Amino acid sequence: MNSLKRYAPQLTTLAIVLLLNYLVFPDFFKIEIANGKLYGTLIDVLNRGAPVALLCVGMTLVIATKGIDLSVGAVMAICGAVAASTVDSGGGVFMALSLALLAGLICGVWNGLLVSVLNIQPIIATLILMVAGRGIAQLITEGAILTFNDEGLIFVGSGSIFSIPMPILIWIAVGIIVTFIVRRTALGMLIESIGINQRASTFSGVNARVLLILVYMVSGLCAALAGTIAAADIRGADANNAGLWLELDAILAVVVGGTSLLGGRFTLIGSLIGAMIIQSINTGILLSGFPPEFNLIIKAAIIVIILVIQSPALQSKYIEYRDRREAEKPPADKENAS
Amino acid sequence: GFSQIGSESGWRAAETTITLQQAKDRGIDLKFADAQQKQENQIKALRSFIAQGVDAIFVAPVVATGWDSVLKEVKEAGIPVILLDRTIDSSDDLYLTAVTSDFIYEGSVAGKWLVDAVDGKECSVVELQGTTGSAPAIERKEGFEQGLAGSNVSIIRSQTADFTRTKGKEVMESFLKAEGGGKNICALYAHNDDMAVGAIQAIKEAGLKPGSDILVVSIDAVPDIFKAMMAGEANATVELTPNMAGPAFDALDAFLKDGTLPPKWIQSESRLYTKDDDLQAIYDQKKDLGY
Amino acid sequence: MNMDQPLLKATKIDKIFPGVVALDKVDFTLKAGEVHALLGENGAGKSTLIKCLTGAYHRDGGDILLNGETISPRDTLDAQGLGIGTVYQEVNLLGNLTVAENMMIGRQPKKWGMVQTKQMNRQTKEILNQYGLDIDVAQLLSTYSVAIQQIIAIARAVDLSGKVLILDEPTASLDAKEVQMLFGVIRKLKQKNIGIIFISHFLDQVFEISDTITVLRNGRLIESVTTVDISSIDLVTMMLGYELGEETKLKEHDGVERETLVEFCNFGHKQLIEPFYLAIGKGEVVGFAGLLGSGRTETAETLFGVTPHDSGSATFKNENINLSSPRAAIANGFGFCPEDRKTDGIIADLSVRENIILALQAQRGWANPLPKSEQDEICKKYIKALDIRPTDAEKPIRLLSGGNQQKVILARWLATNPEFLILDEPTRGIDVGAHAEIIRLIENLCEDGMSLLVISSELDELVAYSHRIIVVRDHEHIAELVGSEITTNNIVEAIAADLNVDNGQYELKGVIS
Amino acid sequence: MMKSRYLPLIATCLIFVLAYALCYWQFPNMLSTRVVGNLLTDNAFLGIAAVGMTFVILSGGIDLSIGSVIAFTGVFIAVVLKETSLHPLVVFGLVLVITAIFGGIMGAIIHYLEMPPFVVTLAGMFLARGIAFVISTDSVPVKHEFYTFLQDSFYRLPGGGRITVIGAAMLVVFFVGIIIAHRTRFGTNVFALGGGIPTSKLMGVPVAKTTIGIYAISGFLAGLAGITFSLYTSAGYSLAAVGVELDAIAAVVIGGALLTGGSGFIAGTLIGVLIMGLIQTYIIFDGTLSSWWTKIVIGILLFAFILMQKGLLLAASAQKK
Ligand SMILES: Nc1ncnc2c1ncn2[C@@H]1O[C@H](COP(=O)(O)OP(=O)(O)OP(=O)(O)O)[C@@H](O)[C@H]1O
Numbered sequence A: 001m002n003s004l005k006r007y008a009p010q011l012t013t014l015a016i017v018l019l020l021n022y023l024v025f026p027d028f029f030k031i032e033i034a035n036g037k038l039y040g041t042l043i044d045v046l047n048r049g050a051p052v053a054l055l056c057v058g059m060t061l062v063i064a065t066k067g068i069d070l071s072v073g074a075v076m077a078i079c080g081a082v083a084a085s086t087v088d089s090g091g092g093v094f095m096a097l098s099l100a101l102l103a104g105l106i107c108g109v110w111n112g113l114l115v116s117v118l119n120i121q122p123i124i125a126t127l128i129l130m131v132a133g134r135g136i137a138q139l140i141t142e143g144a145i146l147t148f149n150d151e152g153l154i155f156v157g158s159g160s161i162f163s164i165p166m167p168i169l170i171w172i173a174v175g176i177i178v179t180f181i182v183r184r185t186a187l188g189m190l191i192e193s194i195g196i197n198q199r200a201s202t203f204s205g206v207n208a209r210v211l212l213i214l215v216y217m218v219s220g221l222c223a224a225l226a227g228t229i230a231a232a233d234i235r236g237a238d239a240n241n242a243g244l245w246l247e248l249d250a251i252l253a254v255v256v257g258g259t260s261l262l263g264g265r266f267t268l269i270g271s272l273i274g275a276m277i278i279q280s281i282n283t284g285i286l287l288s289g290f291p292p293e294f295n296l297i298i299k300a301a302i303i304v305i306i307l308v309i310q311s312p313a314l315q316s317k318y319i320e321y322r323d324r325r326e327a328e329k330p331p332a333d334k335e336n337a338s
Numbered sequence B: 001g002f003s004q005i006g007s008e009s010g011w012r013a014a015e016t017t018i019t020l021q022q023a024k025d026r027g028i029d030l031k032f033a034d035a036q037q038k039q040e041n042q043i044k045a046l047r048s049f050i051a052q053g054v055d056a057i058f059v060a061p062v063v064a065t066g067w068d069s070v071l072k073e074v075k076e077a078g079i080p081v082i083l084l085d086r087t088i089d090s091s092d093d094l095y096l097t098a099v100t101s102d103f104i105y106e107g108s109v110a111g112k113w114l115v116d117a118v119d120g121k122e123c124s125v126v127e128l129q130g131t132t133g134s135a136p137a138i139e140r141k142e143g144f145e146q147g148l149a150g151s152n153v154s155i156i157r158s159q160t161a162d163f164t165r166t167k168g169k170e171v172m173e174s175f176l177k178a179e180g181g182g183k184n185i186c187a188l189y190a191h192n193d194d195m196a197v198g199a200i201q202a203i204k205e206a207g208l209k210p211g212s213d214i215l216v217v218s219i220d221a222v223p224d225i226f227k228a229m230m231a232g233e234a235n236a237t238v239e240l241t242p243n244m245a246g247p248a249f250d251a252l253d254a255f256l257k258d259g260t261l262p263p264k265w266i267q268s269e270s271r272l273y274t275k276d277d278d279l280q281a282i283y284d285q286k287k288d289l290g291y
Numbered sequence C: 001m002n003m004d005q006p007l008l009k010a011t012k013i014d015k016i017f018p019g020v021v022a023l024d025k026v027d028f029t030l031k032a033g034e035v036h037a038l039l040g041e042n043g044a045g046k047s048t049l050i051k052c053l054t055g056a057y058h059r060d061g062g063d064i065l066l067n068g069e070t071i072s073p074r075d076t077l078d079a080q081g082l083g084i085g086t087v088y089q090e091v092n093l094l095g096n097l098t099v100a101e102n103m104m105i106g107r108q109p110k111k112w113g114m115v116q117t118k119q120m121n122r123q124t125k126e127i128l129n130q131y132g133l134d135i136d137v138a139q140l141l142s143t144y145s146v147a148i149q150q151i152i153a154i155a156r157a158v159d160l161s162g163k164v165l166i167l168d169e170p171t172a173s174l175d176a177k178e179v180q181m182l183f184g185v186i187r188k189l190k191q192k193n194i195g196i197i198f199i200s201h202f203l204d205q206v207f208e209i210s211d212t213i214t215v216l217r218n219g220r221l222i223e224s225v226t227t228v229d230i231s232s233i234d235l236v237t238m239m240l241g242y243e244l245g246e247e248t249k250l251k252e253h254d255g256v257e258r259e260t261l262v263e264f265c266n267f268g269h270k271q272l273i274e275p276f277y278l279a280i281g282k283g284e285v286v287g288f289a290g291l292l293g294s295g296r297t298e299t300a301e302t303l304f305g306v307t308p309h310d311s312g313s314a315t316f317k318n319e320n321i322n323l324s325s326p327r328a329a330i331a332n333g334f335g336f337c338p339e340d341r342k343t344d345g346i347i348a349d350l351s352v353r354e355n356i357i358l359a360l361q362a363q364r365g366w367a368n369p370l371p372k373s374e375q376d377e378i379c380k381k382y383i384k385a386l387d388i389r390p391t392d393a394e395k396p397i398r399l400l401s402g403g404n405q406q407k408v409i410l411a412r413w414l415a416t417n418p419e420f421l422i423l424d425e426p427t428r429g430i431d432v433g434a435h436a437e438i439i440r441l442i443e444n445l446c447e448d449g450m451s452l453l454v455i456s457s458e459l460d461e462l463v464a465y466s467h468r469i470i471v472v473r474d475h476e477h478i479a480e481l482v483g484s485e486i487t488t489n490n491i492v493e494a495i496a497a498d499l500n501v502d503n504g505q506y507e508l509k510g511v512i513s
Numbered sequence D: 001m002m003k004s005r006y007l008p009l010i011a012t013c014l015i016f017v018l019a020y021a022l023c024y025w026q027f028p029n030m031l032s033t034r035v036v037g038n039l040l041t042d043n044a045f046l047g048i049a050a051v052g053m054t055f056v057i058l059s060g061g062i063d064l065s066i067g068s069v070i071a072f073t074g075v076f077i078a079v080v081l082k083e084t085s086l087h088p089l090v091v092f093g094l095v096l097v098i099t100a101i102f103g104g105i106m107g108a109i110i111h112y113l114e115m116p117p118f119v120v121t122l123a124g125m126f127l128a129r130g131i132a133f134v135i136s137t138d139s140v141p142v143k144h145e146f147y148t149f150l151q152d153s154f155y156r157l158p159g160g161g162r163i164t165v166i167g168a169a170m171l172v173v174f175f176v177g178i179i180i181a182h183r184t185r186f187g188t189n190v191f192a193l194g195g196g197i198p199t200s201k202l203m204g205v206p207v208a209k210t211t212i213g214i215y216a217i218s219g220f221l222a223g224l225a226g227i228t229f230s231l232y233t234s235a236g237y238s239l240a241a242v243g244v245e246l247d248a249i250a251a252v253v254i255g256g257a258l259l260t261g262g263s264g265f266i267a268g269t270l271i272g273v274l275i276m277g278l279i280q281t282y283i284i285f286d287g288t289l290s291s292w293w294t295k296i297v298i299g300i301l302l303f304a305f306i307l308m309q310k311g312l313l314l315a316a317s318a319q320k321k
């Protein structure tokens, strides 16, 4: 109940966006089983939202430390390319997955080192990898789309377990695992304390340096998973386009999910809801049948509306208004009594 | 000097490979500049080429407009310019020649093929557009519509998929849902093969047969679409040859040798491939070109 | 204008925060040329009241009259325009601007729309000279210590106040000399018929400077009285709502030989502090005395590894230890309660509970979380022991009043149960009641065997609990007082020794008279 | 006495000179007036937009919309010039008013609704480009004699280099920017916001006015950058200037500003822009890099610059000790 209340703005927004989708496309909520897999627009939203949702998980932690990770899109491309070239040269799916994750981890460590040890501002530190990373990915695939036919790897992108598509399972699982780790240990609080006041945290003995590297590592890992899924989905690693501009969607999702870009308090669940909101908007635009010139305007308009709904200023105005009404009530009661 | 747009697709990579290859074969020292999809970078590259004093410049222009002033500078510096792959909106005395295909023509070839293929029956087409605002997207759409003119074939949905596989698949998924699970769709037209390849997967995952339930026609003729055609999952593709450099170098050689002025427009072939061609042979020939 | 008419009159001011009634129909009247002290415990609502008066908060009810006219400042800019200058409790200046820009922002001298920097710097220098401050005003504010920033903030507010000057705990980080200087300024303003609101927890200062006293408790007005009519005992009772027990008695200096716990040999840092020798025994309280900027905070920060020492070594229980970072220091059983709570202490958005357990949790490592029940227990213990209000441990600490924040930071370190605790100005901004509590706590801690190093500008406080006092001047340890030598007078003499300044300036108005 | 505040600026300048010397050593052609002139002309629009971005970043905000606003401006100008017979100067005035208002509205939303600039301007970015699409997806050429006149007026340097109108315009904008940021009350207020909005509020800084002003300036300068871009290319194209905001941010930060706000220099941004341009020029001069190596080398060079900057600052502070 309490947590429901906590996510009220996000859930309301999601509901509104879904309702809009329903209005433009009445079959939106229809789900059936086709080819042994759940099939329907709602499933598409969950499925297509997987990369952004995964990126969101890492991004939320990074943002909580007052950082930002612009490189996730490029890391996706790198890891997709690594996975594809692994199976291409005869490695199995596990080999591909582990190498991709390793690549993501290395990228994360690199970002983390730049931010925490060299003290470079996160946006610039990760901009370096954002630019160079896509080059590295293209280097691996030599600019072409590296296609593959490894059933194992393809399964990661378009297979299903219990009729549920793999990407959905993966992002939900990652979301749950990371939330669990972060909230059941002290990690969450320590990350937040760094984001709010790094100086005071270090004074209290928090190991900011290690924690910073850690969050960028998580972000790299999440990007690696997202990249692998994206590559597996189209059975090819598209170094040029995989994850292009997805970092912006991920950041947007985090903010829509209720985590402040100024660092500090974060909510992974909120971010995941945010990711689904963003994906619902995207899917809704595709379903609506408007000419593509209008895509961006529609998206901008919906984002503005969402942000106005969630605006802290308006919320506190509302709370003030509500409190005042409540505060005015008791005297009225008293008057009645007397 | 060669100012390339960038490396946004496999086709582009192939064009780069072939150009570099051609230069090497001819013993030409080619300065290559990648513009990362930005016109401003191309203009910078051209200016730098002048400053370096190159002998000739190839440009694959990102966009048709906005070349006048820089090309004037190039002209003042006395360097011949050859446009690859796309033309521009400037007066044609600013460049030696343009080796390009005709996007509109490509589109109409695809459209005509479809009209013939359905043979007068009614047919609803969904269209996957290229990046909104890009020249191939606009002109391939226009050409396709010209090709359909007067037939029973009509476009029912058209959305951009940014020339990418991922988007191709995603957009096709929503087309399928929006059109009664794909029952209303008779054909798919994609502005490039990559989007078609993505869409084919979406069609298969929706339980339909691409190539028969839904006809697939696209443009570019990259190796992967031949694979799909061999598997009967795609029906036709219009070639956009990545070898723009060959004719360009020929024209340049002739010009530098004795001042022969080439025609202002050297149109590259836009060949249509269907299942009647020797797909395997073409695939084998193309697969190592760096697509 | 009627001369009897009050300068500033506030009636029935209400302010409600979610869950807290911070002000409940508070009346307040300020006459021209009067120094009006506003007193109350931590969290009584003093800062909130002045923020309502200056438009920093929107009040929920009540009227404000200035010179008989209703005013309703929308924001502080508005208030400044009306001639109300304010120093807020936490130094509210901008560290990234120069001193001069801080001083003159919004009213820089200009010519053809361009700021005349030279003129601005000169004016600022002149103003600050009146406060005995001769500093480079073109430097960034953040290069100066809290104390200097405090003086700058005061100077700025005075400069802005045409009619009313509000000072919220202006003396919290000043030493006796600066306090006297400030009082000199206040007296001058009084003659200019400016009304002054003065908030402080130092009762001696209140008695010295104020004409009228208003006491708040729990957001309610208790009483307004003229200063001459009230005794300090009554005043304390009025503030607390109960009688404060025995004033802390002076500690009898035992002269017991203690086994050495920590020892610093030739410990120092090139820019911050001359190498020194310091040994602290188990259960011993060592006080650091000195003027502002003398290098006490620097010493503490070097000891704790904030700015790692570059000469000398340290031993703990006769073993060499590494003090290269706060983490290393904490691992050796050190604790450090910093001076500037806003930037070095509180984690503003975290709850009181999280702030309390932070150091303990960091010590245990992230993978070994403190069970919630244990956390709650710790919080309950310290909230009670230090009388932290409100008692809701889940409130973000930024919503607490300044004094209560200070207590939470103290609790954070006590919770780690350190063997050696460094306290830099631990009682800054803490009310009389809690003050007594904390001093008692310090005594208990050292009885339990904890060693303490306390830095404080309140000499009587230092005298009360220190076994030994080190006097610091110009980044150098210059004297050590032991046992019966420890008196305020001796400290002052040590500080002033061979300083050829006229002694009058250093005279201290010490103990509550 | 050199104030330590200016250290980052000095470090950046030093690095630029050093890097240029290295380039010259490898390609003697790099020191021609042509290259210098090109550096100014080619980066004019980036530079102008980066001045706006500097104001925003100094205040602790960020503006992601500038690339799109540049595209919008170009399309708007091209279409209006094509459809009407208005003089380009009139259209310039019109578009500058529009973009300034656009920026101002974003500033107002950021201030009054207390929303993070990152997101508000991200929405602005979508919106501006979306409007550009709706106006025209085609690239629209501008054919007006006034354009030709402006493009043909330049100052010829010895050695074939040119100082063009737009190159000069950038320098003027930088000059005015420096004055506004470091010499006016508004400028001080911008820095104040960067130091902390709650504190600024308590100190009586007009936060609302300043925030709106900052984003209006950024919008205005993005509009001006758009005009520059349209002069540069004689066209309006809705896909133009994608990602310019990131280049601008990088330039501002390389120029020594802190993204957290409150500290930095407009002049530093100029050097930052020139450094970005230098990297580009160097890569083109090299001319052997494949598409992917181009990206990797840009990344490496960016990293090298930042590292050198850090190193210099560290060395300088060690010196002080
Ligand atoms: N922004 C806020 N939101 C919620 N509660 C607040 C807020 N600011 C203050 N409070 C509460 O209002 C009460 C009064 O606080 P205030 O800061 O006025 O106390 P004070 O008298 O100045 O105390 P101190 O002597 O410690 O400075 C406290 O209980 C505090 O927790």
Ligand SMILES: Nc1ncnc2c1ncn2[C@@H]1O[C@H](COP(=O)(O)OP(=O)(O)OP(=O)(O)O)[C@@H](O)[C@H]1O
Pocket: C133, C134, C135, C144, C145, C146, C147, C148, C173, C290, C291, C292, C293, C294, C295, C296, C297, C298, C339, C455, C457
């Ligand atoms: N009156 C002054 N004039 C110039 N510089 C000063 C002055 N007072 C302090 N400083 C500088 O500020 C620095 C920090 O002083 P700080 O006040 O932190 O020292 P401190 O001894 O810890 O004093 P306290 O703890 O009482 O504030 C000192 O190194 C000193 O150089």
Ligand SMILES: [Mg+2]
Pocket: C046, C047, C048, C089, C168, C401, C402, C403
């Ligand atoms: Mg207070």
Ligand SMILES: [Mg+2]
Pocket: C296, C297, C298, C339, C424
């Ligand atoms: Mg101190």
